[in-house]
Amino acid sequence: MRLETLDLTLxxxxxxxxxxxxxxxxxxxxxxxxxxxxxxxxxxxxxCFGALRPVSGQVRLDGADVATMSRREVARRVAVMAQEPPxxxxxxxxxxxxxxxxPHRGVLGRDSxxxxxxxxxxxxxxxxxxxxxxxxxxxxxxxxxxxxxARAIAQEAELLLLDEPTNHLDVSYRFELMxxxxxxxxxxxxxxxELDLALAYCDRVAVLDRGHVVALxxxxxxxxxxxxxxxxxxxASRITDPEAGTPHLLLRGTSARVRERNT
Amino acid sequence: MxxxxxxxxxxxxxxxALSRPGERVAVPAAIARRRWRxxxxxxxxxxxLLVVIALSASSGTVDLSALDAARLVTGHLLPxxxxxxxxxxxxxxxxxxxxxxxxxxxxxxxAGAALSLAGVFIQAVVRxxxxxxxxxxxxxxxxxxxxxxxxxxxxxxxxxxxxxxxLGAAVATAAVFWVAYKNGSIAPQRLVLTGVAxxxxxxxxxxxxxxxTEAQNVFSVMFFLLGSVSAATMTDLIGPLMALMVAIGVSLxxxxxxxxxxxxxxxxxxxxxxxxxxxxxxxLAAALLTGTVVSVAGGIGFVGLVVPHIARVLVxxxxxxxxxVSVAGGxxxxxxxxxxxRTVSAPAEVPLGIxxxxxxxxxxxxxxxxxxxxxxxxxx
Numbered sequence: 001m002r003l004e005t006l007d008l009t010l011x012x013x014x015x016x017x018x019x020x021x022x023x024x025x026x027x028x029x030x031x032x033x034x035x036x037x038x039x040x041x042x043x044x045x046x047x048c049f050g051a052l053r054p055v056s057g058q059v060r061l062d063g064a065d066v067a068t069m070s071r072r073e074v075a076r077r078v079a080v081m082a083q084e085p086p087x088x089x090x091x092x093x094x095x096x097x098x099x100x101x102x103p104h105r106g107v108l109g110r111d112s113x114x115x116x117x118x119x120x121x122x123x124x125x126x127x128x129x130x131x132x133x134x135x136x137x138x139x140x141x142x143x144x145x146x147x148x149x150a151r152a153i154a155q156e157a158e159l160l161l162l163d164e165p166t167n168h169l170d171v172s173y174r175f176e177l178m179x180x181x182x183x184x185x186x187x188x189x190x191x192x193x194e195l196d197l198a199l200a201y202c203d204r205v206a207v208l209d210r211g212h213v214v215a216l217x218x219x220x221x222x223x224x225x226x227x228x229x230x231x232x233x234x235x236a237s238r239i240t241d242p243e244a245g246t247p248h249l250l251l252r253g254t255s256a257r258v259r260e261r262n263t
Numbered sequence: 264m265x266x267x268x269x270x271x272x273x274x275x276x277x278x279x280a281l282s283r284p285g286e287r288v289a290v291p292a293a294i295a296r297r298r299w300r301x302x303x304x305x306x307x308x309x310x311x312l313l314v315v316i317a318l319s320a321s322s323g324t325v326d327l328s329a330l331d332a333a334r335l336v337t338g339h340l341l342p343x344x345x346x347x348x349x350x351x352x353x354x355x356x357x358x359x360x361x362x363x364x365x366x367x368x369x370x371x372x373x374a375g376a377a378l379s380l381a382g383v384f385i386q387a388v389v390r391x392x393x394x395x396x397x398x399x400x401x402x403x404x405x406x407x408x409x410x411x412x413x414x415x416x417x418x419x420x421x422x423x424x425x426x427x428x429x430l431g432a433a434v435a436t437a438a439v440f441w442v443a444y445k446n447g448s449i450a451p452q453r454l455v456l457t458g459v460a461x462x463x464x465x466x467x468x469x470x471x472x473x474x475x476t477e478a479q480n481v482f483s484v485m486f487f488l489l490g491s492v493s494a495a496t497m498t499d500l501i502g503p504l505m506a507l508m509v510a511i512g513v514s515l516x517x518x519x520x521x522x523x524x525x526x527x528x529x530x531x532x533x534x535x536x537x538x539x540x541x542x543x544x545x546x547l548a549a550a551l552l553t554g555t556v557v558s559v560a561g562g563i564g565f566v567g568l569v570v571p572h573i574a575r576v577l578v579x580x581x582x583x584x585x586x587x588v589s590v591a592g593g594x595x596x597x598x599x600x601x602x603x604x605r606t607v608s609a610p611a612e613v614p615l616g617i618x619x620x621x622x623x624x625x626x627x628x629x630x631x632x633x634x635x636x637x638x639x640x641x642x643x
Contacts, residue, residue, distance in 0.1 A: 051532045075535025082529055090580030090639040091526070094291035102523045103535035113288040120289070133293035155534070
């Protein structure tokens with residue numbers, strides 16, 4: 001699916017948090033949304049699945065305005081893996097993943113064999129098949145995130161929205177999760193904090209600074225020491241992995257500007 | 264745990280190959296187990312309910328066997344039964360079964376089923392395990408209506424109390440909606456606080472009316488507030504029965520959406536659920552259930568709180584399993600409690616609420632300490 005945001009302006013309450021953001025995500029692309037806390041990453045994601053109505057501008061899914069689609073229509077096409085997984089007391093992993101089938105419900109909301117087939121595949125892809133019968137509230141953080149990813153996959157959407165999916169995860173889980181997402185081949189927008197993960201797994205990145213899209217392009221072109229200093233207030237160097245040849249950012253600490261502001 | 268190497272292509276997750284021949288679709292074991300348990304429990308509880316209703320219809324000062332009672336009931340339902348016209352039973356026996364015991368047993372069962380379902384709905388709406396039908400202030404509103412009628416001296420006409428109670432419940436529901444609805448949504452937190460606050464407000468009015476009325480009225484007031492099915496008639500069953508049918512219809516069509524609502528508004532929205540609409544529908548259904556029961560049976564507490572929890576411990580969190588088990592279990596629980604309430608120290612009657620508490624509380628506490636309860640997150 002192709003996702004477009006056209007001059008998107010979004011409010012939280014009466015405060016404008018995103019200003020005229022225009023981003024296009026092509027079919028099959030993984031786009032990283034980068035920016036400091038409060039820069040509007042989550043807000044843009046919420047608008048992309050119609051949970052937040054824009055003040056002006058549009059979100060288009062394959063050319064169709066999200067505002068004109070029903071909740072269920074959107075849910076059949078867009079899957080969301082939200083920040084801070086809520087308290088899912090009592091649900092087993094399989095039940096939690098089954099929730100992904102909600103927008104596809106059949107007669108009287110019964111589970112069809114097709115539903116279980118999709119749930120089974122989704123659990124395999126996310127690597128939680130072995131946990132199927134475990135209660136979700138007993139899982140580790142990483143297992144829980146993978147369960148949420150399995151649910152998003154079970155939704156069989158054409159667009160995946162991930163809001164900081166790697167928060168609170170062990171290093172290995174971060175890579176594993178991003179690897180799985182990148183391999184799915186679905187159009188994906190992922191809000192990320194770790195710039196290095198963006199360099200490794202995103203086809204393109206959009207950088208947000210106080211609600212404005214200040215840079216958009218391939219991560220290796222965008223994530224320069226200058227931009228990192230400007231947007232994140234951190235001094236950084238670009239280095240190349242001597243073995244793999246991949247680009248990395250070496251973060252050295254807060255920039256002089258930030259230190260000045262804090263004194 | 265070691266990270267597994269996952270490498271897949273987009274083809275692997277393309278639409279479900281429903282027609283792929285020979286592929287066995289396995290429902291995960293824990294879910295399959297709970298599903299069977301839910302089915303067996305629903306059927307078992309339903310069968311036990313029939314037995315209790317038969318026992319209830321035969322127990323009391325006029326001596327009859329359960330079989331006699333069943334035959335009398337059948338005779339009223341089906342025409343041409345020989346024992347109805349050949350003098351097998353006296354008019355008194357017939358009346359005591361058909362006009363007193365049966366309506367009473369059925370009302371107890373209906374009230375139990377309706378209040379339990381209302382509890383399931385309310386707990387889903389506010390996502391709070393302490394929630395019960397009374398928390399939305401509907402019962403307190405009904406109380407004001409009923410007590411006003413008693414105080415005005417119109418209590419002699421039984422139907423007036425019911426009508427006034429239902430009116431009070433409706434007013435309370437409208438008030439709770441009106442206050443809790445803000446910025447286009449009913450936030451659970453605001454709803455609970457609104458319900459509790461308005462409930463306190465209504466209770467204050469009830470208390471004032473009770474204290475200032477003549478002493479002879481106080482008994483009628485207490486009788487209503489404590490809840491009782493002892494004065495049941497067949498016409499009393501109509502309201503709760505219709506409400507129950509509507510509510511079961513709601514739960515049949517919204518099972519998956521309610522499951523999604525359990526894990527949060529944002530997630531439910533992302534899963535295609537119209538959260539506010541669903542919440543309003545569930546609330547109205549719960550208010551209707553509670554209002555119709557309270558107007559004929561008074562404020563029966565505890566059932567709506569505890570039966571949904573018991574169901575959850577027994578069959579897990581899926582609403583499509585909780586609803587049938589709660590409805591059947593609630594019906595059996597209250598019907599059984601009423602049978603005990605009127606036989607344990609016959610001819611005196613123990614108030615229904617005392618029996619539900621004395622039996623229900625220990626059972627619930629025992630369940631709550633079990634392993635199944637831990638899996639439902641009760642050990643937090």
